[in-house]
Amino acid sequence: MIRLEEVTKRYGETLAVDRLSLEVGEGEVCVLIGPSGCGKTTTLRMINRLIEPTSGRIMVGDRDITSVTPEELRRGLGYAIQSVGLFPHLTVAENIVTVPKLLGWEASRMQARVGELLSLVGLDATSYRGKYPRELSGGEAQRVGVARALAADPPVLLMDEPFGAVDPLNRERLQGEFARIQKELHKTVVFVTHDVDEAIRLADRIALMRDGRLQQYDTPENLLDHPASKFVHDFMGADRALKRLGRVRVDAVMRSEVPRISDGSDAVAAAQRAACTAERFSYLVDQDGRLEGWIDCRLLDRGGSAESAITHVDWRATTVRPDTSLKEALSHMLELGFRSIAVTDETGRLLGDVALAGIETTLTEGDAYSAGGPAEGGAQ
C-alpha cells in the first residue's frame, strides 16, 4: 500500500533520512520509532508531502505521490498529530468534516458522518457535536482528532504521536480504542511514536530508526526476540518478557469457566453453597452477573463464619477488561497482591479471570521461541 524507495532527506549537511526503503502492506499498522532526531517524523511527513524528499520515490497505492498535487494527495490520507491541532473557532462537528468539506460532500452526508465517527471514537454525538475545542479534555480532543482524520474514510492514516500529549491512564485507554477501531476498519496506518510499549502494543510491524537509517523492520515479536543489533536490543529495553505481555490481550488467556455464585440477595446462603465447589475461590455476582466480590471456601472449610469468608469489592478498582494487555493486568495483580484477577465488561459483568499461572505460560512460550533465535549480543 505504501512503499518508500531509497528516500533521502537532506538539510544542508545533515541527513535527516538516509536512503530509507520501507513497505507497508494494506491494512497493516507500521510504527516508526527511534530516539529523537532519528527521522521518524520527517519520514511520516514526506508521505503526505508536508516535506519533500531530496531524492527517492514514495508510492501510495500504485501511484507516485508526486503525480498529484500535495492538496489532493493529503485529502486522501488521514492525518492526526500529537498536539491535535483542532481548529479552536470551529465546533467539534465542523472540525470533523474538514476534509469532507474540502471534498465537497453534501451537508446531510456530513451530518450523518459526524454522528458515526463520534460514536466510533466513544463520544456521545448529541452532546459533543456543538462543543468547541476549548471545552474538551485532552483525551476528548485526541478522540476528536482521530475522528477528524478518519472523516473522509481515507484508506491510509498517518499519525504523529497521536497519544503523546495525554496522561498515561488516558493513553492506555486511547491505545485500546485505537486497536479496536483498527480491527474494525483495517486502515493502512503509519504511526510515529517514541514509546516502545505503545509500539509493541499497536504495531503489526515496527520500523526502528536511528540517525535517519532504518535499523530493523520487523514484527514486534521479532524485534524483541531477534534484535538485529545491540542498538535494537538496547532500545527495546531489558524488560522484554514484560514487553511481550504488552502484545497479548487478557481475553487470549482468560479462563471463562469460573465458579460463580449468584447471591440472590442472601450472601450467607450463597457462601454455604460455595462450600461445595472444588475451587478455593468462588466469584459472587448479582442477578445481572455483575461482580460483587468473592468467597474464600477454605475459610468456610476451617469452620469460619460465612460472613468472614466473603470479600465485597468494587469491580471498578479490582478487575480488568478483556482488551486490557496482559502487562497491565499483571501490574494490577502485583499492586493488589492477587494471584488472579477477575475480567469484567464495561458494566462490571463477570466474564472470567486471569491467573498468574496463565501469564507465566505465555511468558514461557515466548522464551521457548526466543531460545531458537540467533544470539542476542550477549546482553543477558
Add this chain to the structure above:
Amino acid sequence: MGVQSASVDRQRPRRRTDRVAATGAILALAGCVALPLYALRANRIVNGTPLSLGAGGPAAWMLLALAIAAATASFSLAGKLRARVELACAVGMMGALLWALGFAAAHLAPDVTSPARVSIGAGAWVAVAGAAVVWFAAVHARPGRAWRVGALVALVVVVVAAAMWGGLGRLSIVLEYAVQGAAFWSAVWTHIALAGTSLGFAVAIGVPLGVASSRIPWVRTAVLSIVGVMQTVPSLALLGLLVVPLAALGLPGIGPLPAIIALTVYALLPIVRNTYVGLTQVDPSVVDAGRGMGMSRWQLLTRVEAPLAMPLLLEGVRAAAVMIIGIAAVVAFIGNGTLGVLVILGWGGQVDDLTLLGAVPMVLIAVAADVGLRAAGRLVTSPGIRMEVS
C-alpha cells in the same frame, strides 16, 4: 479595562471595596462640591462667574445624593447587586447633571434677547467623568446583559428628555450650536467622512501588508519598520512634509487629499501590526493540521488563519479608528472643514463654547466608533475563541 482587570476582579475575594467605582463616585462628588457646575457670563466672550450648586435646582441635589449613594454602594455592597446599584447611580448622575444644567440655564438666563448665558463649568466635566468611571466599573462587575443594555437605553431616554423639556436650549453651548447650525453638521460629516475614508484605505492597504508580513520575512522587516517610523512623525509635521512630494506630482498640498493620505498613514500601523501578530500567533499545530488535511494556502488563510486572527485585527482597526478621529481635528489646519475648525475658531475668538461644540462631538464620535467596532468584533468572533470580557 479589558481582559486583565476582569480576571483580577475574579481572583479577588467578593466583599472588597470596588475601588474603581469608589474613585469615580468621589470624583463626581468633588465635581459637585469643590468646583462650579455652571457659570454665568454676561455675554458670549467674557469669563463666567461661578454659580453655586443650588442654582441647578432639585436635580443638582439629586446629583449630589446619587454620587454619595454610588460611593456608599462601592464600599458596602458586593457582587451583582453592587454592580446594578452603581450602574443605576451612574445613569442617574448623568441625567441629573443634564437637568441641573438645564434648570440653571432656564432660570438664570431665560431671556432670549439678552446676551447673558449659562455655560458648563469645570465641575460638570469632572462629574461626568466620575459618573463614566462608575459606569465602566459597574459594567466590569457583570451586572448582567439586561442591565447593561437597559442602562444605555435609559441614558438615551434621559438625554432626549432633558433636551426636550429640561431647559437645555438655554445652555450656552446649545445657543452656540443654534448659531453655527449648518456649519456644525457639515463639520461633523466632514470629520466622519475623512476619518471613515482613511480607515477604509488603511484596512485595504494594511491587511494585505500584514498578511504579506506574516508570510515573507523581508517584507515584515521592511513594512513594520517603515510603518513604525511614519507613526513617529508628528501629525502636523507629516502634513507639512507631504507638501513637497504632492507638489512634485502636481497635486495640492492642502485640502482632503493630503488629509486622507496622512490619516491613512497613521491608521496603518495598528492595522498592519495587529494583522501580522494575529496571523503569527495562530498555533502552528493548527496550521500543520490544516495543511496536512489538504487545505490550500488560500483555504488555510480564509478558513483557519483569518478567523483566528480576526479578534486582534479588529482590535487594530478599532485603535486606528479612535486615533484618526482625533487626528482628523488637526487636518483642519490644511483647509478641511472638520470639527477641528470649530475648536480652532473657538480658541481664536476666545469663545469657549464654540471650542466645546467642536470637542464634545469629537469625543462622542470616537466613543461611538469604539463601542460600534467592539460590538462588530464580538459579532464576527467565533464563540470558540471569544475572550472572556464582560
